[in-house]
Amino acid sequence: xxxxxxxxxxxxxxxxxxxxxxxxxxxxxxxxxxxxxxxxxxxxxxxxxxxxxxxxxxxxxxxxxxxxxxxxxxxxxxxxxxxxxxxxxxxxxxxxxxxxxxxxxxxxxxxxxxxxxxxxxxxxxxxxxxxxxxxxxxxxxxxxxxxxxxxxxxxxxxxxxxxxxxxxxxxxxxxxxxxxxxxxxxxxxxxxxxxxxxxxxxxxxxxxxxxxxxxxxxxxxxxxxxxxxxxxxxxxxxxxxxxxxxxxxxxxxxxxxxxxxxxxxxxxxxxxxxxxxxxxxxxxxxxxxxxxxxxxxxxxxxxxxxxxxxxxxxxxxxxxxxxxxxxxxxxxxxxxxxxxxxxxxxxxxxxxxxxxxxxxxxxxxxxxxxxxxxxxxxxxxxxxxxxxxxxxxxxxxxxxxxxxxxxxxxxxxxxxxxxxxxxxxxxxxxxxxxxxxxxxxxxxxxxxxxxxxxxxxxxxxxxxxxxxxxxxxxxxxxxxxxxxxxx
Amino acid sequence: xxxxxxxxxxxxxxxxxxxxxxxxxxxxxxxxxxxxxxxxxxxxxxxxxxxxxxxxxxxxxxxxxxxxxxxxxxxxxxxxxxxxxxxxxxxxxxxxxxxxxxxxxxxxxxxxxxxxxxxxxxxxxxxxxxxxxxxxxxxxxxxxxxxxxxxxxxxxxxxxxxxxxxxxxxxxxxxxxxxxxxxxxxxxxxxxxxxxxxxxxxxxxxxxxxxxxxxxxxxxxxxxxxxxxxxxxxxxxxxxxxxxxxxxxxxxxxxxxxxxxxxxxxxxxxxxxxxxxxxxxxxxxxxxxxxxxxxxxxxxxxxxxxxxxxxxxxxxxxxxxxxxxxxxxxxxxxxxxxxxxxxxxxxxxxxxxxxxxxxxxxxxxxxxxxxxxxxxxxxxxxxxxxxxxxxxxxxxxxxxxxxxxxxxxxxxxxxxxxxxxxxxxxxxxxxxxxxxxxxxxxxxxxxxxxxxxxxxxxxxxxxxxxxxxxxxxxxxxxxxxxxxxxx
Numbered sequence: 001x002x003x004x005x006x007x008x009x010x011x012x013x014x015x016x017x018x019x020x021x022x023x024x025x026x027x028x029x030x031x032x033x034x035x036x037x038x039x040x041x042x043x044x045x046x047x048x049x050x051x052x053x054x055x056x057x058x059x060x061x062x063x064x065x066x067x068x069x070x071x072x073x074x075x076x077x078x079x080x081x082x083x084x085x086x087x088x089x090x091x092x093x094x095x096x097x098x099x100x101x102x103x104x105x106x107x108x109x110x111x112x113x114x115x116x117x118x119x120x121x122x123x124x125x126x127x128x129x130x131x132x133x134x135x136x137x138x139x140x141x142x143x144x145x146x147x148x149x150x151x152x153x154x155x156x157x158x159x160x161x162x163x164x165x166x167x168x169x170x171x172x173x174x175x176x177x178x179x180x181x182x183x184x185x186x187x188x189x190x191x192x193x194x195x196x197x198x199x200x201x202x203x204x205x206x207x208x209x210x211x212x213x214x215x216x217x218x219x220x221x222x223x224x225x226x227x228x229x230x231x232x233x234x235x236x237x238x239x240x241x242x243x244x245x246x247x248x249x250x251x252x253x254x255x256x257x258x259x260x261x262x263x264x265x266x267x268x269x270x271x272x273x274x275x276x277x278x279x280x281x282x283x284x285x286x287x288x289x290x291x292x293x294x295x296x297x298x299x300x301x302x303x304x305x306x307x308x309x310x311x312x313x314x315x316x317x318x319x320x321x322x323x324x325x326x327x328x329x330x331x332x333x334x335x336x337x338x339x340x341x342x343x344x345x346x347x348x349x350x351x352x353x354x355x356x357x358x359x360x361x362x363x364x365x366x367x368x369x370x371x372x373x374x375x376x377x378x379x380x381x382x383x384x385x386x387x388x389x390x391x392x393x394x395x396x397x398x399x400x401x402x403x404x405x406x407x408x409x410x411x412x413x414x415x416x417x418x419x420x421x422x423x424x425x426x427x428x429x430x431x432x433x434x435x436x437x438x439x440x441x442x443x444x445x446x447x448x449x450x451x452x453x454x455x456x457x458x459x460x461x462x463x464x465x466x467x468x469x470x471x472x473x474x475x476x477x478x479x480x481x482x483x484x485x486x487x
Numbered sequence: 488x489x490x491x492x493x494x495x496x497x498x499x500x501x502x503x504x505x506x507x508x509x510x511x512x513x514x515x516x517x518x519x520x521x522x523x524x525x526x527x528x529x530x531x532x533x534x535x536x537x538x539x540x541x542x543x544x545x546x547x548x549x550x551x552x553x554x555x556x557x558x559x560x561x562x563x564x565x566x567x568x569x570x571x572x573x574x575x576x577x578x579x580x581x582x583x584x585x586x587x588x589x590x591x592x593x594x595x596x597x598x599x600x601x602x603x604x605x606x607x608x609x610x611x612x613x614x615x616x617x618x619x620x621x622x623x624x625x626x627x628x629x630x631x632x633x634x635x636x637x638x639x640x641x642x643x644x645x646x647x648x649x650x651x652x653x654x655x656x657x658x659x660x661x662x663x664x665x666x667x668x669x670x671x672x673x674x675x676x677x678x679x680x681x682x683x684x685x686x687x688x689x690x691x692x693x694x695x696x697x698x699x700x701x702x703x704x705x706x707x708x709x710x711x712x713x714x715x716x717x718x719x720x721x722x723x724x725x726x727x728x729x730x731x732x733x734x735x736x737x738x739x740x741x742x743x744x745x746x747x748x749x750x751x752x753x754x755x756x757x758x759x760x761x762x763x764x765x766x767x768x769x770x771x772x773x774x775x776x777x778x779x780x781x782x783x784x785x786x787x788x789x790x791x792x793x794x795x796x797x798x799x800x801x802x803x804x805x806x807x808x809x810x811x812x813x814x815x816x817x818x819x820x821x822x823x824x825x826x827x828x829x830x831x832x833x834x835x836x837x838x839x840x841x842x843x844x845x846x847x848x849x850x851x852x853x854x855x856x857x858x859x860x861x862x863x864x865x866x867x868x869x870x871x872x873x874x875x876x877x878x879x880x881x882x883x884x885x886x887x888x889x890x891x892x893x894x895x896x897x898x899x900x901x902x903x904x905x906x907x908x909x910x911x912x913x914x915x916x917x918x919x920x921x922x923x924x925x926x927x928x929x930x931x932x933x934x935x936x937x938x939x940x941x942x943x944x945x946x947x948x949x950x951x952x953x954x955x956x957x958x959x960x961x962x963x964x965x966x967x968x969x970x971x972x973x974x
Contacts, residue, residue, distance in 0.1 A: 084538050097537070104531050106538060205537040210771035238540050239773050316771055319570050322581035323535040327631070343574055366572075366766035375768060 004029045006482070009075045009169040009223040016074035019063070023056035023074040027118060030076045034121070034167045037486050042142040043152075043162035045081050045091060047121035052076065055118045070115030071230055077112060078162050078171040081122040082129055083214065084203040085109050092205050093137035094127045096330045096350030106203020107235045108172065108214055115230050120168050123158025127352045128321065129179055129207040131155050132423040135411060136354045143411070144186060145483040146449050150408040153186030153423075155179040159217045160187040165486040170227060171217040176208045177309055178403070178427025180215040181439035185403035185452025188441045188481060190469070191217045192224045193427075195460050196434030197242040199228075200235030206320040208313035209240075211431040219479055221440060221470040225249035228462065244460070252463040253470040260468060262287055262455075263297030263396035269426075272405060275445055280402045283442040283453045286475055287400070292468075295396055301388045304381050305429035306421055310358075311365045311378040312432070318362025324350065357417065382432050389433045393458040398468055400455055401426045403439045407449035426454060436462040440469040441478035450478070495727075496692040497720045499649035499685060500611075500700075503662055504640050505672040506618060506680040507550045513617045513639035514541030514584065514773075521678050525623070525632035533620075533637045535579030540772050547639035548776060549786065550671040551591050551615050554641060556787040557665050558610055560595025564778055568615075568770040573763050576631050577620040585616035585642075587767040591776060597645075598795050599661035600813045601654050608658045609646040616640050635679075641671075647686070647697065652716035656709040659683055660817055664794040667819040676707050683712055688739070689723045698735050703753055705745045715746035719753045797822060805835035814843040821856060824864050831868035834875050841871055845885070849892050861895035870899040882957035883909050911960040915967065918951070918959050922967045925950045933972055944968070 004012060004026060015021045031049050038044050059074055079085060082092045084102035086109070091097045105113075113119070126136035134142045134157025142157045144150040145165040152161040156173025160183030163171050173180040175193040184191025193215045204214055216227035228249045235241040264284065272280070284294050326332035326346030333345030351359070365374035392399060404423060414420045430437045435456055442453035453472065457465035473479050512519050515532035531539040555562045569587035592613035598605055620636035622629055643662055649655045663681060666672040674681040688700040701719055706712040723739055730738045743762075744753040792800075794816045801812035816822045821842065828838050846857045846867075853860060857867070870887060873879045879887065887909060890902050903909040912918060925947055926933060935943035951964045 090537070092537075100537070102538070103536060104538075202540050203538045206772075208771075237542060239542055240771075315768055319572055319580075319582045319766075319768075322572060322574070323537065323579065325574065325576075325581060327576045328534055328579065329536070339576065363766065366768055368764045368766075371766070371768070 005033055005166040005169075007169070008220045009072075009218060010220075010226055012169055013073055013075050016059075017063070017069065023059040023063075023118065024053060026074055027052045027056040027076055027120065030120060030168050033165075033486070037165055038162075038167060040143065040148060040485075041145055041161050041165055041167070042140050043123050043158040043165065043167060044078065044121045045093065045124050045139060045158065046089065048088070048119060052118050052120045059116055059118070070117075071226065072112060072115040072117035075117045075170055076120040076168045077117045078121050078123050078159055078168045079109070079119060080125050080156050080159050080171070080173045082125060082174060082205040083108060083172055084205075085119055085122070088122065090122070090205060091139060092128045093125045093139050094350065094352070094355070095138045096324050096346070098139070099331055100329055102203075104203065107200035107237060108231045109203060111230050111233060112227075117170075123156070123162055123171060125158055126155035126179075127355050128205065128317070129155040129174055129176055129212075130317070130354050130358050132178070132182055132420055133409070133411075133414070134158060134183070136352055138352045141411065144408045144449075145486055146188060147408065147447075148485070149410050150449065151186070151411050153183035153404075153408060155183075156191075156217065157183045160184050160189060160191065163187070163217045163219060164189050164483060166219075166482060169219065170223055172214055172227075173217050174204055174207075175213050175215050175431065176211045176313060177431050178424040180217060181403050181427050181437060181452065181454060182423060184217055184439040185450070185454075186408040188444075188450030188478065188483075189217060189219055190221050190224050190441070190473070190479060191215065191439040191452075192228065192466065193430065193437050194228065194232060194462050195436040196431075197240050198232045198436070198460075198462060200231075200233070200238040200241050202235055202237040206316075208316045208431075209320060210316060211309075211313055213431075221253060221438070221466055221473050221479075222250060224438070225253050225466045225470070228466070232462065242460075247463055249463055249466050253467040255467065256471060257397075257464060257467045258291065260287075260292040260398065261396040262292045262294050262468075263392055263399045264294060265299035265302065265399065265401065266296050267298065267300050268302050269401060272402065276402055276406060276451055279443045279445070279451050280453065283472070283476070284400065287472060290471055290475055294400075297392045297395055297399065299388060299392055299399070299429075301381070301385055302429040305385070305432060306425060308378045308381045308385070308432060309424075309428045310361065310421060311374050312382065314358045314362030315366050315375050316362070318359045318366065321351075321355070321359055326350070354417065385429055386433045389435060389458070397464065398455050398457055398461075400453065402442075403427060403452035403454045407445045407447065407451055430456055435459060436465045438465050438469045440473055441481070442476065443478055444481075450481070492692075494692055495689050495720075495724050497650050497716075498647045498688045498690060498697065498700075499651075499655055499716060500647040501643075501645045501649065501655060501659060502684040502686070503643040503659060504682040504684075505643065505662075505666050505674065507547050507639040507641060507671055508673050508680075509544055509546040509550065509639055511544055511546075512637035513544050513547050513615065515637050517637065519638050520634070521680070523634055525630070525634060528634045529636070533579060533633045535581070541584060541770075543773060543776070544639060547615060548591070548778075550639075550669070551613065551641050552778070552783060552786050553669045553790060554643075554666065554671055555592035555595060555613060556783070556790055557669055557793055558595035558597050560610060560613065561593045562778060562783045563589060563591050563593065563776075564780075565589065565775055566591040567775045568773045569767045570770050571765045571767055573765060575619070576629075577622055577636070579620065579633060579636050583616060583619070584770050584773070586614035588769075589775075590614035597658055597661050597665070599654075599657040600810070600817075601657045603810050606654065606657070608654075608661075609648050611644045611646045613641050613643050616642060647688075652713035652720075655685065655716055656713045659709055659712065661794070664817050664819065668791060668793050668797075670791070676709075682707075683709075685712060685716055687716055687719045687723070689720055689727070699739045699741045701739065701741070701753070702743045703746055704743060704756065711746055711748065714751065715753055718751065719744065722753065794819070801835070805839075807835060807839055811839050811843060815839060818856065820858055824858050827864035828868040828871070831865060832872045832875070834871055837871045837875060838867065841867060841888075845888055849888065862891055863896075866891065866897075866899055873899065873903060877911070877960065877962060879903055879909060880911055880952070880957055880959075880961060882952065883911065908958070910958070912955060912958050913960045913963055915963060918955070918963050919967055921951050921954045921959065922964065922971060924954065926968075926971060936972060
């Protein structure tokens with residue numbers, strides 16, 4: 001475990017701060033790995049060698065000068081390409097934004113750079129975060145480091161693949177319906193979706209505004225907790241950001257949670273296939289040996305999650321993406337001659353099929369005559385889900401489910417969009433309820449591909465979720481496995 | 488319009504859009520300022536950059552609530568924002584943020600003066616929303632200026648309780664006065680900070696039906712609005728009367744018209760079939776506005792003096808007629824100007840007459856008011872002082888006023904001092920000659936006066952003044968006449 005790339009972000013930082021390794025050599029190590037492996041994986045849309053190395057040099061000098069450095073000092077970090085880094089292009093993996101240089105930093109970017117992390121590049125994703133496999137990227141294909149014929153999951157597939165292949169120790173994704181947790185599960189790493197409002201969305205290109213949260217992808221729960229300490233901060237530029245002090249998650253996860261009651265919605269998990277069910281049961285058994293009490297809880301309302309989500313998220317998306325019209329920024333169609341043609345052709349040429357499908361769906365559910373039957377009804381069901389979760393959390397501290405009904409599937413295997421939507425059946429309800437949830441590695445299927453355990457907490461119960469995942473991870477250690485291909 | 492009042496009744500509702508004069512915009516920190524270089528008062532929010540988020544300006548909420556309190560409306564403890572979708576280059580996100588389901592203010596009454604009588608007009612709702620940018624057309628292309636994009640507006644929607652163009656402009660004038668008194672808006676129609684849309688329908692008098700309404704847009708003055716309303720009422724009546732056998736909804740169909748200043752008629756812009764489906768739904772990037780009882784009470788308590796209160800004060804304290812008081816107070820700047828002059832020379836009735844009759848008449852063609860024209864309150868007070876103290880006669884004062892129109896910055900005292908014709912003749916000998924001439928020529932008047940008819944005396948005074956070309960001191964004329972007639 002002496003190779004730098006095998007270390008956790010915290011270990012890398014500590015070695016750098018102790019002076020046993022320079023920031024420049026940390027960055028060089030990961031840049032070399034990206035060069036070596038990423039042509040096969042396709043995790044990065046853009047790597048920032050100069051930016052990263054010049055930042056590393058500065059950090060080395062500041063350390064030499066005896067300066068006290070930040071919490072993330074020397075840690076290379078990758079950003080999903082829908083999070084703005086001022087002056088760099090934010091494509092959102094869409095043709096439409098291939099020329100869009102972010103005019104401002106996201107709040108998370110400011111916070112992370114203030115703690116001396118090194119942004120190493122931007123990662124691939126489903127176009128505008130719409131998808132569960134990263135196959136909807138209009139720019140490139142990303143492969144799962146555990147099996148290059150498979151998808152890494154999505155939509156934050158590039159960030160998950162990069163961390164899983166140890167091309168960087170830490171990454172940011174965004175999670176609207178499972179987009180951090182699903183790829184974390186498929187790639188055998190940790191992915192955390194914070195309580196809605198915990199992390200500022202300022203500078204995150206919106207998909208479903210009432211569902212979107214930025215979250216960390218890491219090889220350990222502690223690394224995820226560390227990043228949460230930095231980005232989990234009230235932001236006055238995001239009205240939905242809640243006004244509470246930052247939490248010391250790293251301290252909190254080391255306080256072992258005692259007497260946990262974990263609810264499992266067995267009725268909702270009825271159709272789970274035997275192999276993932278067996279692995280999930282094993283995870284529950286581990287939790288039991290760690291002192292948790294496992295109880296059955298009723299969350300059958302979650303079977304409506306997919307339907308509700310694809311009405312509400314697309315309704316929001318249809319308006320969020322209306323701004324991409326070719327007037328102010330983005331790629332304007334060269335064949336457009338009139339205003340109507342600028343709108344029509346720029347969108348036609350700029351957006352991929354899944355994005356168009358969701359814009360159309362969202363437009364439809366908000367249209368006069370349909371709004372009551374779709375949008376308003378879905379809002380009501382969403383409220384019921386929130387109540388149902390609230391009730392559940394009077395019976396248990398956390399809820400456990402698998403992250404996904406199966407392991408990573410082959411690229412191109414799922415052609416029916418509705419089938420693809422079902423990938424998110426276990427993650428999507430959490431976004432509708434705005435809850436914190438984590439995907440933590442829970443083992444491998446016979447074909448060698450990883451699976452994730454999902455732990456879900458009540459509103460603002462981020463620290464408890466991280467602490468329970470940390471407890472489980474220390475016992476199960478599945479997070480330490482590295483795909484052979486990148487060893 | 489007496490022609491239609493016997494058979495038909497007009498039903499009119501107004502939507503008044505007032506730009507609030509806040510320091511910054513409704514959802515961004517960009518300055519709210521008119522007339523600057525295009526696209527200088529903008530942030531990432533104003534141009535709808537991806538990743539930008541709206542943050543509500545509390546000053547705009549305050550001003551909206553002040554207006555609500557001023558019209559005695561219900562202030563919502565809880566109100567929300569919605570997205571209103573439409574595509575146009577001046578709309579940076581291609582949706583407007585407005586309040587649809589839960590406006591900040593409901594109800595309220597605006598009291599206006601119509602034909603010298605007070606009338607109450609019911610307000611349905613007042614809501615906050617953001618303004619669009621402005622399109623500018625150049626010979627070979629069009630550009631958009633986003634300086635105005637995001638400027639806070641309140642839309643004041645009246646009940647359909649207005650029945651003539653005259654009532655409509657009286658109502659609009661009263662709304663404008665209130666907005667100026669609470670310093671919520673500059674209400675400058677030329678700069679577009681006050682805009683009015685009118686909904687007009689007609690119905691047989693005595694019925695309560697609401698027939699299809701026509702919306703008229705783009706009227707940039709109250710007098711155009713009055714003309715447009717009257718023209719539209721006549722047009723609708725004409726249509727109904729020439730199609731007595733058709734059902735009303737087949738004769739007039741809901742549509743949007745504009746006022747054509749040249750043709751002096753309303754012209755159709757779009758029919759109902761072309762009306763947009765705005766797909767309103769709750770804005771997920773903003774949290775509801777929640778106002779406490781305390782907050783509302785504080786605002787209600789600290790409201791400045793309102794036009795109606797001021798009008799009543801002028802009647803009570805200065806003995807002005809309600810109509811004259813109304814003329815003064817309906818423009819706050821004029822009322823303030825009146826009070827400035829009053830501090831310099833305490834003769835309210837004369838000051839009022841000279842502002843609202845003499846100078847208002849002389850200024851009519853200039854399109855300016857006395858302040859904009861450059862006649863200072865000091866000069867006005869000096870003029871009135873000279874009249875009141877008998878330094879000049881009323882007749883000379885009118886000539887002096889004509890001179891002030893030519894030299895608005897010249898002190899009337901100097902005008903009088905420089906022109907010997909303006910000094911009244913006090914010399915008894917000189918005046919006596921004139922008095923004798925008049926008495927000799929009017930024996931009948933002398934007899935009438937002796938018989939107790941005061942009018943005859945006034946006639947004789949007038950004749951003397953006429954002979955003196957207005958220069959004779961009225962006091963001396965009076966004395967001499969009385970002495971000579973009554974001995």
